[in-house]
Amino acid sequence: MANVRVAVRVRPLSKREIKEGGRIIVEVDGNVAKIRNLKVDSRPDGFGDFREKIVAFGFDYCYWSVNPEDPQYASQDVVFQDLGTEVLSGAAKGYNICLFAYGQTGSGKTYTMLGTPGLFIREEDYAPLPSSCRIKVSFLEIYNERVRDLLKQSDKKKSYSLRVREHPELGPYVQGLSQHVVTNYKQVIQLLEEGIANRITAATHIHEASSRSHAIFTIYYTQAVLENNLPSEIASKINLVDLAGSERADPSYCKDRITEGANINKSLVTLGIVISTLAQNSQAFSSCQSLNSAASDGDSGIPSSPSGTSSGAGPSRRQSYIPYRDSVLTWLLKDSLGGNSKTIMVATVSPAHTSYSETMSTLRYASNAKHIINKPRVNEDANVKLIRELREEIRRLKAMLLNFELRNFSPLNEEKDENLKELVLQNELKVGILGGHS
Numbered sequence: 300m301a302n303v304r305v306a307v308r309v310r311p312l313s314k315r316e317i318k319e320g321g322r323i324i325v326e327v328d329g330n331v332a333k334i335r336n337l338k339v340d341s342r343p344d345g346f347g348d349f350r351e352k353i354v355a356f357g358f359d360y361c362y363w364s365v366n367p368e369d370p371q372y373a374s375q376d377v378v379f380q381d382l383g384t385e386v387l388s389g390a391a392k393g394y395n396i397c398l399f400a401y402g403q404t405g406s407g408k409t410y411t412m413l414g415t416p417g418l419f420i421r422e423e424d425y426a427p428l429p430s431s432c433r434i435k436v437s438f439l440e441i442y443n444e445r446v447r448d449l450l451k452q453s454d455k456k457k458s459y460s461l462r463v464r465e466h467p468e469l470g471p472y473v474q475g476l477s478q479h480v481v482t483n484y485k486q487v488i489q490l491l492e493e494g495i496a497n498r499i500t501a502a503t504h505i506h507e508a509s510s511r512s513h514a515i516f517t518i519y520y521t522q523a524v525l526e527n528n529l530p531s532e533i534a535s536k537i538n539l540v541d542l543a544g545s546e547r548a549d550p551s552y553c554k555d556r557i558t559e560g561a562n563i564n565k566s567l568v569t570l571g572i573v574i575s576t577l578a579q580n581s582q583a584f585s586s587c588q589s590l591n592s593a594a595s596d597g598d599s600g601i602p603s604s605p606s607g608t609s610s611g612a613g614p615s616r617r618q619s620y621i622p623y624r625d626s627v628l629t630w631l632l633k634d635s636l637g638g639n640s641k642t643i644m645v646a647t648v649s650p651a652h653t654s655y656s657e658t659m660s661t662l663r664y665a666s667n668a669k670h671i672i673n674k675p676r677v678n679e680d681a682n683v684k685l686i687r688e689l690r691e692e693i694r695r696l697k698a699m700l701l702n703f704e705l706r707n708f709s710p711l712n713e714e715k716d717e718n719l720k721e722l723v724l725q726n727e728l729k730v731g732i733l734g735g736h737s
């Protein structure tokens with residue numbers, strides 16, 4: 300099990316913020332991000348105002364990207380060293396990885412995730428990919444709860460209606476989404492740029508779509524490996540998720556734009572509910588675990604409750620229902636949120652006092668996400684895993700047999716000896732059937 304890792308990145312003041320006399324109210328101290336409330340600050344002794352002047356939040360990483368002259372300045376390279384390396388090495392080991400950026404419009408989500416120099420696809424990596432590795436990419440956009448393929452632009456109207464379905468083992472997927480085989484990193488960048496251009500083109504047709512849509516760029520890795528002399532495949536994927544501006548999650552903001560209906564931020568609002576419910580469940584689970592070590596055997600022991608309530612006093616093992624299917628985004632990211640994935644959230648914020656409420660809400664959101672517990676596992680071939688386990692069992696039984704024969708020559712023990720031999724034989728037969736050879 301692994302907690303969602305959370306990073307916060309503070310971008311420079313924008314030209315507009317400078318023009319408006321924007322004051323910097325965010326600071327970073329190691330892994331702590333602090334935000335100052337100027338309204339409380341300006342009152343003498345804060346009399347009659349119970350709000351805190353400074354609120355501090357701890358994260359896995361905090362990046363100060365405000366001023367390049369500052370000694371603690373975090374460039375795109377610094378961010379890559381931490382997050383990019385973690386993402387790429389995780390995928391190479393066979394884990395599903397999800398990295399998503401959350402923050403208000405213009406806070407630097409796209410810059411961090413898909414910008415140049417790219418965080419995950421580096422220009423120096425233009426070398427061909429190893430032949431043992433097959434890579435495909437796809438790029439989609441969710442706008443108004445509808446899915447559009449950003450890499451297949453034959454019919455703009457039709458392409459906004461791809462369906463989300465659920466595979467019993469592989470989980471939710473988009474039916475008919477194009478996947479493109481690439482043989483080097485340059486092609487990955489070309490497809491990324493092509494998709495971004497399609498997103499922008501659409502934005503000119505559909506009013507301001509880029510900051511209202513969510514984009515998911517997925518890299519699928521399939522590695523050919525030899526496990527116990529058996530050819531096998533490890534399949535993993537990286538989801539890079541560029542979310543819509545978080546102010547779209549504000550219900551009052553939604554009311555102002557009746558024409559767009561409730562869909563515009565349904566995904567973002569549901570994401571917030573999913574994150575906070577998962578966080579509550581994880582916290583309830585860990586407090587339950589510390590009280591009762593019998594509950595430590597993972598999710599298999601947790602009954603789920605559709606009512607979403609805990610009963611009785613003290614920590615309960617009841618888990619609240621997670622409404623993944625209430626929005627397209629959360630349905631597609633089901634595995635990344637509380638499932639089989641290593642997930643990193645980057646919360647991007649503006650340092651300006653004019654963005655106080657948005658920054659505060661982003662930091663709270665991110666702080667909640669830290670508590671989500673995922674269950675990442677290496678996606679190896681099920682047969683190969685079984686064969687490995689059976690071979691380990693054979694080795695153990697043979698060692699037992701040898702030990703037994705050396706110590707006990709008595710004919711009375713012959714029966715036990717035969718039993719052990721029979722077990723070894725049975726396991727070898729199973730391995731032979733599964734692998735074609737033992």
Ligand SMILES: Nc1ncnc2c1ncn2[C@@H]1O[C@H](COP(=O)(O)OP(=O)(O)OP(=O)(O)O)[C@@H](O)[C@H]1O
Binds near residue numbers: 409411510647
């Ligand atoms: N860390 C940074 N360093 C320098 N410039 C940045 C940084 N982050 C963002 N910017 C600049 O701020 C502007 C807004 O950034 P960006 O487009 O990434 O925001 P966004 O959060 O993706 O917005 P939207 O929600 O509208 O898609 C861009 O001009 C970008 O170049």
